[in-house]
Amino acid sequence: MNEERAGILSQHTRVKTQLEVIQQSEQSLAGYAEGARFLLEAAHQMKLKGARGALSASLDVPVELEIAVAAALGDTLDAVMLDSDEIEDALQLLEADDSGRAVLLPLDDRVRQSIMKPNDENCLGVASELVNAPEGLRGAVDLVLGQTLIVRDRSAARRLIQDFPTHARIVTLGGEVFRGDGLIVAGKSASSSALSRPRQKRELTESLSTLGVQIDSLNRDVESLSTQINRVQNDLIETRNAASDAKVSFEKAEESEKQAGLESEAKHRELDWQKSQQVQLKAEAAEAETSKRSLVDSLAAIESESAKAQEELRTMSAHLNEADVSEAQGQASYWSTRAAVAERALADAKMRKEEREKDTERFDMRRNELAARLIEAGTSLGSLDAEKSALYERESLLLSQIETLHVDVDPAEIELETAEAEETRLQDVEANSQRALATAERLHGQVQLEQLRKQEALDNLRLRITDDFGLVMFEYADEVAGPVPLPFEGMVEELPVVTEITPDLETQLTRQRTQVRRMGPINPEAKQEFDQESERYSFMSAQVDDLRKAEEDLRQVIAELDELTRQEFSKTFDAVDKQFRAMFTRLFGGGSARLALTDPDNLVETGIEIEARLPGRREQGLALLSGGERSLTAVALVFSLLKVSPTPVCVMDEVDAMLDEANVGRFRDLLLELSKDTQFIVITHNRNTVQAADVIYGITMGRDSASQIISLRLDQVTDDMLKTR
Numbered sequence: 001m002n003e004e005r006a007g008i009l010s011q012h013t014r015v016k017t018q019l020e021v022i023q024q025s026e027q028s029l030a031g032y033a034e035g036a037r038f039l040l041e042a043a044h045q046m047k048l049k050g051a052r053g054a055l056s057a058s059l060d061v062p063v064e065l066e067i068a069v070a071a072a073l074g075d076t077l078d079a080v081m082l083d084s085d086e087i088e089d090a091l092q093l094l095e096a097d098d099s100g101r102a103v104l105l106p107l108d109d110r111v112r113q114s115i116m117k118p119n120d121e122n123c124l125g126v127a128s129e130l131v132n133a134p135e136g137l138r139g140a141v142d143l144v145l146g147q148t149l150i151v152r153d154r155s156a157a158r159r160l161i162q163d164f165p166t167h168a169r170i171v172t173l174g175g176e177v178f179r180g181d182g183l184i185v186a187g188k189s190a191s192s193s194a195l196s197r198p199r200q201k202r203e204l205t206e207s208l209s210t211l212g213v214q215i216d217s218l219n220r221d222v223e224s225l226s227t228q229i230n231r232v233q234n235d236l237i238e239t240r241n242a243a244s245d246a247k248v249s250f251e252k253a254e255e256s257e258k259q260a261g262l263e264s265e266a267k268h269r270e271l272d273w274q275k276s277q278q279v280q281l282k283a284e285a286a287e288a289e290t291s292k293r294s295l296v297d298s299l300a301a302i303e304s305e306s307a308k309a310q311e312e313l314r315t316m317s318a319h320l321n322e323a324d325v326s327e328a329q330g331q332a333s334y335w336s337t338r339a340a341v342a343e344r345a346l347a348d349a350k351m352r353k354e355e356r357e358k359d360t361e362r363f364d365m366r367r368n369e370l371a372a373r374l375i376e377a378g379t380s381l382g383s384l385d386a387e388k389s390a391l392y393e394r395e396s397l398l399l400s401q402i403e404t405l406h407v408d409v410d411p412a413e414i415e416l417e418t419a420e421a422e423e424t425r426l427q428d429v430e431a432n433s434q435r436a437l438a439t440a441e442r443l444h445g446q447v448q449l450e451q452l453r454k455q456e457a458l459d460n461l462r463l464r465i466t467d468d469f470g471l472v473m474f475e476y477a478d479e480v481a482g483p484v485p486l487p488f489e490g491m492v493e494e495l496p497v498v499t500e501i502t503p504d505l506e507t508q509l510t511r512q513r514t515q516v517r518r519m520g521p522i523n524p525e526a527k528q529e530f531d532q533e534s535e536r537y538s539f540m541s542a543q544v545d546d547l548r549k550a551e552e553d554l555r556q557v558i559a560e561l562d563e564l565t566r567q568e569f570s571k572t573f574d575a576v577d578k579q580f581r582a583m584f585t586r587l588f589g590g591g592s593a594r595l596a597l598t599d600p601d602n603l604v605e606t607g608i609e610i611e612a613r614l615p616g617r618r619e620q621g622l623a624l625l626s627g628g629e630r631s632l633t634a635v636a637l638v639f640s641l642l643k644v645s646p647t648p649v650c651v652m653d654e655v656d657a658m659l660d661e662a663n664v665g666r667f668r669d670l671l672l673e674l675s676k677d678t679q680f681i682v683i684t685h686n687r688n689t690v691q692a693a694d695v696i697y698g699i700t701m702g703r704d705s706a707s708q709i710i711s712l713r714l715d716q717v718t719d720d721m722l723k724t725r
Contacts, residue, residue: 008214015207017441039080039102042093048086055079055105055140060132060198064173065124065150071175071185072127072148079103081140105140115147115168122156123149127171154178566603572644573597573608579640587636587666590615610637628658632667639670646677653683661688668692 042048055076061069070077080102082090087106117125124130128145148169151157157170157178164170166180177185502508577595584593591614598607612633613619622630635655642650656664664686671680672692682689690696696712 008211008218013437014441014444015204015211017445020445039090039093039104048082048089048093053081055081055144057198058133058137059141060202062130063199065127065130066199067175068150068171068173069127069131069145071177072145072150072169072171074177074185075103076105076144079105079144081105081107081137083107105144107137107140115149115164117149118160118163120151120156120160122152123160124152125150562604569603575644576637576640579643580637583636583639583643583670584612584633586670587632587663588614589662589666591617593633593636628660628663631655631658632663635667635670639674642674642678646674649679649681651681651683654685655682656684656686656689659686664688 039048055073055078058081059069073079080090082104083106087104090102090104115126117123117129126146127148127150128142130150131141131145133141147167148171149160149164150171150173151160152173154172154174154176157172157176161168161170161178161180164180168180170178172178175186179185573595580595581593585591591612593610593612596609596611597603598609600606610622610633611619612622612625612629614625614629622633625633638650638652656667659667665688668689668691671682671689674680682693684690694714696714698710698712700708700710702708
């Protein structure tokens with residue numbers, strides 16, 4: 001089971017690694033054309049809104065149809081699906097960045113009717129119906145694959161293409177494309193790895209889910225086995241504990257047996273001592289009895305002697321009465337002494353008798369105690385013998401139980417040791433396998449990534465070659481139906497055979513690719529257009545020559561006009577300056593002024609400055625004058641211009657607004673003088689100026705709030721009119 005689990009885990013890791021490789025390829029946009037990759041990256045960076053991704057990433061194609069569908073799609077395989085409103089933005093991005101060409105697939109409401117599947121066993125069906133796609137993209141799939149049939153081989157394709165319109169296509173499982181217009185596209189095409197990614201991703205995800213279920217099941221089995229092993233181990237531990245308890249009990253029993261033996265020996269020794277004490281006490285009792293009898297005999301003898309002494313004392317007393325006093329006293333002392341001695345001996349004998357009686361009683365008590373203890377020792381010895389027998393029986397029982405437990409434990413221990421050794425070995429094998437698997441999967445992932453990079457580089461190289469050579473074909477089969485090849489003979493150089501790659505080949509390719517892109521696509525009508533453009537160029541060249549000649553004439557006229565202008569300007573400037581000096585002096589009642597050129601050497605573009613010196617003041621520029629002084633200076637300049645070159649009409653708007661009455665009088669006098677050659681229309685609120693007018697016009701508001709114009713000719717005013725006023 002461990003090997004099966006390790007194999008499934010290895011397969012799970014491998015499938016997960018493959019899925020991660022595909023996801024990394026999707027994230028890095030590997031396998032797409034440069035233009036498509038550029039637009040998809042722009043969509044990821046939010047520079048292009050409305051992008052739905054590449055068409056190949058949205059199709060789930062069966063593995064047996066991948067080559068056919070890839071051939072049918074061709075350049076459309078990497079088409080970027082966009083909302084119709086974002087097409088112009090995508091075109092502007094491609095135009096602004098030199099990132100290659102791209103196919104744009106607008107997602108609009110256009111519907112294209114799919115062709116009908118013919119009743120032919122070799123026809124697999126319409127391509128749009130054989131692939132899976134999201135519901136929102138079904139219209140786009142019908143648009144690009146709805147007119148394509150997929151058949152098994154080229155013979156079926158040749159047979160069926162005759163009955164279809166020119167826009168229809170039939171693709172074989174080998175990738176050969178037969179078009180209704182007779183064009184056949186065959187040969188090895190670019191890799192369909194990008195098209196297979198959705199299917200591989202789906203299959204790997206399903207495999208990952210299945211393996212996950214299997215791993216969960218194996219984990220449950222492993223957990224069940226682990227539970228069983230734990231249960232067996234617990235039983236073994238319990239058995240070991242029971243054996244250990246039995247061993248402890250046995251050791252306790254042995255200890256109890258030894259203790260009982262020691263106690264029994266102690267009891268036996270005590271019994272022997274008690275027996276020896278009993279014998280000794282019996283001997284002492286016999287000796288005491290003998291001593292007692294001896295004492296009794298001595299006491300009897302002493303009593304007899306005492307009685308005899310008493311008798312003799314009485315006899316002596318009697319004799320004493322008859323004898324001499326001194327002799328009697330001597331005899332009395334003698335017998336008194338003997339009597340005292342006898343009494344003392346009697347008292348001692350009685351005392352010894354009492355002591356012997358006490359010793360006898362003590363010996364009797366000790367003998368009785370020893371007898372009781374002897375009986376008790378016999379009873380204890382019997383119980384110890386019974387307990388010893390019970391311990392012998394329990395020892396035999398425990399020995400049999402230990403033997404039984406050894407019979408059960410030894411195989412279990414051997415099996416457990418074997419299982420633990422096998423588990424350790426399998427863990428080592430699993431760890432080594434996991435390390436080897438991780439290394440192999442890492443290397444496999446690196447190899448897959450490297451393969452994808454190389455495949456992407458190869459696809460990009462093919463696209464670059466296609467972009468570089470455009471419609472140029474390396475070989476052209478005569479038997480293949482199609483349009484007539486372009487007449488490149490004598491127009492392009494023959495491509496040399498490459499035998500060795502030079503170091504600067506990439507630089508040459510880049511430079512030539514740039515030149516080819518600058519040249520633009522090949523136009524079959526280029527010669528005719530060239531002739532037309534040549535004719536147009538000749539016509540335009542003639543027109544340009546005429547324009548250049550006219551330009552020279554105009555420049556000459558302009559030069560003459562400039563010279564004439566300079567002469568007239570100089571003449572007019574001098575005349576105006578002269579009149580300006582006079583007008584300034586009349587208007588200001590003195591002082592002087594003059595006109596000066598800012599650039600005397602360039603009379604055409606020169607400016608004019610006014611330098612004035614008022615009466616009693618130094619010369620200063622116009623900007624330093626007051627408002628009324630500037631206004632009067634401007635009037636002097638206008639009047640000097642009218643003096644030199646009178647105009648039919650001159651309109652003045654409140655030029656006297658900032659003049660005092662003295663200046664207004666001089667202004668009115670000059671106005672009357674110049675009115676002989678020029679008609680003046682003066683807008684003013686100054687009554688002194690109005691007095692110089694011939695006709696007065698006024699604007700008033702009528703009853704209906706509308707403006708009304710009234711006029712008055714002063715030469716028609718009579719005295720009666722003034723009196724009436």
